[in-house]
Amino acid sequence: MNDPTTSLVIDIIRDVIKQNNLPEPELKPETVILTETPLDSLALAEVVVRLETKTGKDPFAQGFINFRTIGELAKLYCQ
Amino acid sequence: MPNSTANSVPSFIINDRLITREKFAAFMEVYRPLVVEHSRIVVHTDDPIFLNVLLILCRTLKKELFACHAYFKEDDVESLVSKYSADLLLTRLMSTGMERALKLKKEPIPDGEGCLYVFTSGTTGEAKIARHCWHKIALSADFVGERLKGKRWLLCYSPTSYAGLQVFFSAYQNAGTIYYPLGGYEQTAYDLSKYEIQIISATPTYWRLLMASWPSDLPRPRLVQATLGGEIVTQDILDAIRGFFKPEKLTQIYASTEAGTAIVVSDDRAGFPLDYLEDQSRVPLRIVDNVLEIKAHAGMEGYLNRESSVTSDGWVRTGDAVEIRGDRVYFLGRQDGMINVGGLKVLPEEVEAALTALEEIRDARVFAKKSPLVGAVVVAEVVMDPQIPFDEPGLKAKLKKRLPEYKIPRMIMPVEKIEISEHGKKRRF
Numbered sequence: 001m002n003d004p005t006t007s008l009v010i011d012i013i014r015d016v017i018k019q020n021n022l023p024e025p026e027l028k029p030e031t032v033i034l035t036e037t038p039l040d041s042l043a044l045a046e047v048v049v050r051l052e053t054k055t056g057k058d059p060f061a062q063g064f065i066n067f068r069t070i071g072e073l074a075k076l077y078c079q
Numbered sequence: 080m081p082n083s084t085a086n087s088v089p090s091f092i093i094n095d096r097l098i099t100r101e102k103f104a105a106f107m108e109v110y111r112p113l114v115v116e117h118s119r120i121v122v123h124t125d126d127p128i129f130l131n132v133l134l135i136l137c138r139t140l141k142k143e144l145f146a147c148h149a150y151f152k153e154d155d156v157e158s159l160v161s162k163y164s165a166d167l168l169l170t171r172l173m174s175t176g177m178e179r180a181l182k183l184k185k186e187p188i189p190d191g192e193g194c195l196y197v198f199t200s201g202t203t204g205e206a207k208i209a210r211h212c213w214h215k216i217a218l219s220a221d222f223v224g225e226r227l228k229g230k231r232w233l234l235c236y237s238p239t240s241y242a243g244l245q246v247f248f249s250a251y252q253n254a255g256t257i258y259y260p261l262g263g264y265e266q267t268a269y270d271l272s273k274y275e276i277q278i279i280s281a282t283p284t285y286w287r288l289l290m291a292s293w294p295s296d297l298p299r300p301r302l303v304q305a306t307l308g309g310e311i312v313t314q315d316i317l318d319a320i321r322g323f324f325k326p327e328k329l330t331q332i333y334a335s336t337e338a339g340t341a342i343v344v345s346d347d348r349a350g351f352p353l354d355y356l357e358d359q360s361r362v363p364l365r366i367v368d369n370v371l372e373i374k375a376h377a378g379m380e381g382y383l384n385r386e387s388s389v390t391s392d393g394w395v396r397t398g399d400a401v402e403i404r405g406d407r408v409y410f411l412g413r414q415d416g417m418i419n420v421g422g423l424k425v426l427p428e429e430v431e432a433a434l435t436a437l438e439e440i441r442d443a444r445v446f447a448k449k450s451p452l453v454g455a456v457v458v459a460e461v462v463m464d465p466q467i468p469f470d471e472p473g474l475k476a477k478l479k480k481r482l483p484e485y486k487i488p489r490m491i492m493p494v495e496k497i498e499i500s501e502h503g504k505k506r507r508f
Contacts, residue, residue, distance in 0.1 A: 019472045023154060034292045035265040041288050045450040046489035049458065053490070060451035063315025066290050066323075 002029060005055075006074040012050050013070070016043050029071030051077060091128055092258040092274055098128060106132045113180060114140055117167035118188035123156045124171040125149035127238040128361060131247060134195070135168065138213045141193035144275060145208075146239045148198055149174075163383070164188075178186050197241055199336065209336045209379035211240070216244060230277040230303055231256045234311050235267070235285055241336050242309060246280050264292035279324075280306035280332075283316045284421035287361045290323050291452070302326035309422040310454045311410045314349040321347060337387065338362075338395040339378035370414050371397045412494035416446075420485045421453035430457060430488065433481045437474065439467040444497045445488065459488035462497060469493040 004011065010027045014042045017024050022038040031037060033044060051073075052058050059065060059076035084287040092100040106128070114120065114136045122133050122144065130146065137144040147156055147167065149172070160168050160181075168181040168190070195216055198206040232250040234257050250257045258274055260267040268289065271279075279302060281289070286307060293299070305326035307316065312331045321329055333342035333351075341362045344351045356364050363374035370396045381387050389395050400411040418425040431460035433445035442462040447455040463469050471491050478487045 019475065032265075032292075034288065035263065041284065041453050042456065042485060042489065044229060045452045045456045048452065049448050049456060049490050060449075062285055063313060064319055064451045066287075066319065068291055068293075068295070 003074070003078075005078050006071060008054060009047075009051065009070055009074045009077070012047050012054065013037065013039065016047050016050070027070060029069065029074070031070045032068050033070060034068075035074065086400075088391050091258045092256065093128060093132070093271075095262055095270075102134070103128070107136055110136060111140075114142060114171075117142070117182070118190070119143040119145075119163065119165045119185075120167045120169065121145040121147060121156065121160050121163075121165045122169045123147040123149075123151060123153075124169070126171050126173050127234070129169075129171045130238050131251075131257075134244075134247065135251070135492070137193060137195070141191065141213070142241070143188075143191075143193050143196070145196040146198070146244075148206075148237065148239050153177075154169045182493055190323055194380070195244070197244065197336065198239065198381070207381040207385055210381055210383055211379050213377075215339070217247060227253045227255070227278065227304065229254050229256075231258065231274060233258050233260065233267075233271060233276050233281070234280075235260055235281050242280075245334070245340075250278075264288050265294065268293045268297060271300050276300050277302060278304040279424075280304075280308070282309040282422040283307055283312055284310060286316060286320055287452055290319060293323075299324055304328050304330065306330045308332040310419050311412065312349055317347055318351060335378065335395065336399060337378045337389055338373040338375045338397070341373045348407070350404075350407045353403060353406050353408055356408070365394070366401055366403075366408070367396070369400050369402065369411075371399050371401050371408075371410075373397060377443065390450045412447075418447040420455055423485045425457055425486045427457075430459065430482065430486055433478055433486075434459060434461060434474075434488075436481070437477055439464045440474075442497050443469070448490070457486060458490045458492070460492050460494045460497060463493055 006029050014024065017038060020043055025031070025037055027037070032057060033039060039047065048060070055077050057077050059079070065076060067076060090100050090103065093168060110132055114133070120133070120142055121139060124130050133144060145163070147159070147161065156168070160183070164185055166183050166185040169182070171178050189321055193213055195211045195213060197209045197211055199209065232246065234246050234250070236246060238247065248255065254280070257271060260270065270415050277300065302324045303326070305320050305324055305328070308331065319328060320326065328345055329347055330343060330345040332340060334340040341364065342351050342355065347435060355361055356366070362376055365372050374503065375389050375393050375395050378395070398414050398417065400414045401408050402411050413419070416427050418427060430445040431443045434440050434445070440461050441464055444460045445457060448458045450456045474491055475487060
């Protein structure tokens with residue numbers, strides 16, 4: 001069972017994939033976003049914009065933090 | 080590993096294939112007779128090696144060359160050929176297998192110094208065509224010197240863009256090896272590691288995506304030179320590259336088609352030193368009404384198809400707003416609200432016009448949302464016709480028919496009314 005933030009990240013990624021008519025892969029906390037999902041850089045930027053709107057948090061306010069997987073991205077919104 | 084002995088010709092790595100200097104020189108000999116016979120040549124190709132062969136031939140033989148972007152449509156290229164009376168069209172598209180050399184009879188064009196025509200991004204219809212002298216475009220003084228001789232370079236910009244051409248000529252003059260990435264970021268990471276690439280020049284967006292896609296167990300290449308440009312360079316991305324790749328030298332370059340390379344900073348800090356404004360040994364800079372202006376020196380000669388924004392006394396108004404804090408000048412963004420999405424420029428008014436052209440939308444406001452990945456993304460607020468329900472995916476699908484992907488708002492929000500600033504303008508932030 002995923003924690004609520006991870007589930008939120010997965011839901012938003014799924015929405016963005018659907019909206020862009022892309023094939024949907026299996027989405028797990030360890031999925032590497034840019035290589036194991038069909039999201040390109042713009043679509044991933046959209047995920048981040050939507051996450052900020054949903055959570056009211058902007059973990060990147062102080063600058064870029066590197067993340068690769070869904071779990072790593074979700075963690076940034078947990079703090 | 081490619082041999083890196085100094086020689087006057089570079090070698091190339093593309094699709095896991097090494098094209099040696101000898102092979103490249105042999106390609107040049109194949110095309111030389113064709114180029115010699117003509118004066119004004121249009122090349123349309125998605126094969127970077129073919130483009131490079133023509134760049135060097137046309138430079139050496141002092142010919143005029145139009146370097147079309149690979150994504151131009153065949154019809155647009157043909158109308159370009161007739162509009163500017165070219166006498167040779169060379170097409171080589173690996174994507175469609177199309178290959179041809181179309182010779183056109185023309186009045187002889189008098190011999191001259193030749194030049195290179197570079198297209199700005201956009202479709203052919205709206206692209207500006209900048210005319211560059213061969214000796215100026217090949218002269219990136221920041222990229223020569225013993226330190227960079229015979230090294231291995233990543234060329235990740237579009238090979239026909241101004242930035243891509245500068246990287247190519249820099250690598251060429253330094254007898255380097257050029258690696259062209261054709262796969263995604265992860266594949267590029269594997270190749271950078273495998274081929275021990277030493278020099279990377281890219282936008283902040285490219286750097287971020289490369290680091291975000293880097294497999295955790297993959298060794299990182301030892302970089303002699305890491306360069307950023309094309310977008311505002313912030314402290315966080317400088318720190319991230321410094322920590323991730325530990326390059327010997329980390330450099331920010333501010334350059335434009337109109338002015339050439341104007342600012343080069345390698346002190347690991349965002350912005351540039353205030354004393355650059357006074358330094359007589361550098362390209363002259365000044366700040367007028369919070370906007371940076373540059374004295375044009377190594378930029379283009381002019382646009383072929385429109386007025387240049389260079390003033391009669393040679394100053395270029397960049398449109399980039401700056402601010403002085405302490406001993407440093409920092410870039411704030413575009414004065415005209417232009418949005419920079421990963422190095423690609425978007426004017427909010429253009430997207431607003433596309434939105435309000437839809438009958439269900441009464442009014443729209445388009446602005447930038449800062450994005451940690453691509454610098455900024457386009458977002459929009461819309462006032463809907465109250466009779467029609469708001470349907471975000473539906474609106475986006477309609478916009479897709481009118482705008483390229485990067486200009487489409489990634490998020491569209493319905494609002495009651497559009498906020499107006501005290502000056503009566505739509506707020507752009």
